[in-house]
Amino acid sequence: MALCLAGVPALADPPWGNPTPGSDGLNDPYYPKDGNGGYTINHYDLAVDYDPPTHNLIGKATLSASATQDLSQFELYYDV
DSSP: OOOOOTTOOTTOOOTTOOOBOOOBOOOOSSOTTSSBSSEEEEEEEEEEEEETTTTEEEEEEEEEEEESSOBSOOOOOOOO
């Protein structure tokens, strides 16, 4: 099977720019190397429930984020 891409430049710039990783860490005072730059968290929503008889703590975190640059990767850390 042959594929013909006549008229399409071989080295065209991708439509999303030139993505790069964000900066290493956010310089947070407690976890300075966690996460990375290049995006911002717009909103956190945390729902937590505790069941005393079983001593179970159950939670759900929902967040919305926006890239502040064209990213090739990003990292989210969570500790349990």
